Amino acid sequence: MDTIITRFPPSPTGYLHVGGARTALFNWLYARKNGGKFVLRIEDTDTERSTQASVDAILESLEWLGIDWDEGPYFQTERFDLYKEYIRKLLDSDKAYYCTCTPDEIDVMREEAKVKGLKPKYNGRCRERGLKESENSVIRFKAPLAGTTVINDVIKKNIVFQNTELDDFIIERSDKTPTYNLAVVVDDVTMNINTIIRGDDHVNNTPKQIMLYNALGEKLPVFGHVPMVLGKDKSRLSKRHGAMSVTEYRDMGYLPDAMLNYLVRLGWSFGDEEFFTREDLKEKFNLENIGRSPSVFDTDKLLAINGEHIRATKVKTLSEFMKPGLKEKGFEPDEAHLEKIVKTLSERSRTIHELVDGSLFYLEDELTYCEKGSKKNMKQNVVEGIQTLIEDFEALEDYTQDKIEEIFKGVLEKTGLKFGKLGPAVRIALTGKTNSPGIYEVVEVLGKETTIARLKAGLDFIEARYKED
Ligand code: GLU
Numbered sequence: 103m104d105t106i107i108t109r110f111p112p113s114p115t116g117y118l119h120v121g122g123a124r125t126a127l128f129n130w131l132y133a134r135k136n137g138g139k140f141v142l143r144i145e146d147t148d149t150e151r152s153t154q155a156s157v158d159a160i161l162e163s164l165e166w167l168g169i170d171w172d173e174g175p176y177f178q179t180e181r182f183d184l185y186k187e188y189i190r191k192l193l194d195s196d197k198a199y200y201c202t203c204t205p206d207e208i209d210v211m212r213e214e215a216k217v218k219g220l221k222p223k224y225n226g227r228c229r230e231r232g233l234k235e236s237e238n239s240v241i242r243f244k245a246p247l248a249g250t251t252v253i254n255d256v257i258k259k260n261i262v263f264q265n266t267e268l269d270d271f272i273i274e275r276s277d278k279t280p281t282y283n284l285a286v287v288v289d290d291v292t293m294n295i296n297t298i299i300r301g302d303d304h305v306n307n308t309p310k311q312i313m314l315y316n317a318l319g320e321k322l323p324v325f326g327h328v329p330m331v332l333g334k335d336k337s338r339l340s341k342r343h344g345a346m347s348v349t350e351y352r353d354m355g356y357l358p359d360a361m362l363n364y365l366v367r368l369g370w371s372f373g374d375e376e377f378f379t380r381e382d383l384k385e386k387f388n389l390e391n392i393g394r395s396p397s398v399f400d401t402d403k404l405l406a407i408n409g410e411h412i413r414a415t416k417v418k419t420l421s422e423f424m425k426p427g428l429k430e431k432g433f434e435p436d437e438a439h440l441e442k443i444v445k446t447l448s449e450r451s452r453t454i455h456e457l458v459d460g461s462l463f464y465l466e467d468e469l470t471y472c473e474k475g476s477k478k479n480m481k482q483n484v485v486e487g488i489q490t491l492i493e494d495f496e497a498l499e500d501y502t503q504d505k506i507e508e509i510f511k512g513v514l515e516k517t518g519l520k521f522g523k524l525g526p527a528v529r530i531a532l533t534g535k536t537n538s539p540g541i542y543e544v545v546e547v548l549g550k551e552t553t554i555a556r557l558k559a560g561l562d563f564i565e566a567r568y569k570e571d
Pocket residue numbers: 111112113145286300304
């Protein structure tokens with residue numbers, strides 16, 4: 103079998119949105135799964151709307167997702183000579199012609215077709231006129247006048263178009279630039295692309311492209327049109343359904359692997375499996391399991407899957423992801439300490455932001471106590487317990503979680519306090535919060551010195567509170 107060669111050809115008219123990222127992912131995975139090649143091509147022929155900032159944003163998003171390309175990025179604006187060459191071939195073989203009909207004339211033709219109950223279209227007036235190039239001339243493709251054009255779609259199965267419904271579409275505009283359909287076919291042919299997976303918003307372009315392949319005598323690639331991604335209300339996904347750009351998810355603390363996992367499930371399934379690592383996907387992905395109905399983008403599900411990936415990711419990797427966020431808040435903890443912190447948090451965090459926020463109490467010099475929690479729990483009845491804890495921790499040589507737990511239980515016994523009383527007070531003193539990782543873990547990770555200092559500060563807080571009353 104030929105090497106599978108796929109491509110991703112974004113138009114740089116904005117950021118990479120989740121729908122586009124899913125298309126890139128499907129093509130990339132299919133190439134990776136089959137030991138093939140993945141080509142990146144920037145379709146920047148719309149010079150009014152294309153920007154360098156969009157190119158940069160797209161590349162940055164792909165890099166963040168870890169979608170790497172084997173060739174490119176190619177830029178269509180650098181390939182105009184090639185498109186001209188192919189247009190010339192079509193003209194020379196009488197498969198294309200110059201047309202000088204004005205937009206007004208074409209409007210009339212479209213109206214006439216409508217009156218006859220046909221699809222509005224160009225009527226082929228210049229088809230046999232043998233016109234030469236002129237200032238406002240365009241070049242049209244001589245489309246077949248009868249018969250059908252069929253997309254053998256790997257996802258949607260056969261889609262049949264009546265050729266009478268299609269017109270002699272333009273392949274070169276009056277400003278002498280190629281149209282999308284022409285440029286795409288020339289690129290896909292010359293880049294040896296043999297598998298094209300794209301959004302089904304392109305279904306209507308595909309018969310025109312198939313006609314061009316046939317006219318050029320080129321072998322057709324495999325086509326697959328993926329149903330759109332919808333918002334929760336089943337309308338086409340847009341800004342009002344939440345963040346659309348891939349980098350926004352990065353900035354909200356999502357992991358690239360979780361994003362890949364979530365994106366692939368928008369339209370592809372593998373039994374009832376929900377969790378996939380990058381390596382799983384490179385092994386399991388196939389075109390047969392791409393579904394035929396639209397999928398719904400659900401940010402709650404994305405959040406849940408991100409949590410699962412956080413739990414499955416090495417603490418070392420997680421701490422790397424956390425470093426920029428921590429630095430922004432003024433913390434640069436040493437590697438070993440940060441990894442210990444992360445270990446206590448990864449089970450309970452769904453995003454990198456939650457990890458960063460959750461780690462702050464370990465790193466801050468001074469805690470601000472939760473008001474409600476401290477009122478409820480920091481009372482005189484825990485003073486003796488905290489004092490005894492301080493004494494016993496001070497004497498503890500082997501400062502490990504097991505020993506810490508032993509000491510804690512010993513203090514409960516000696517003082518007759520219930521865990522339900524001493525625990526929450528110690529938690530407030532050590533973390534400022536009513537909700538945190540397990541106390542013994544926290545005591546261990548904080549280290550003896552900080553634990554004791556915080557317990558003492560807790561006692562001071564209780565003392566001050568009762569002085570005021
Ligand atoms: N540049 C087109 C787009 O961004 C891609 C067309 C294609 O996949 O053929 O929609």
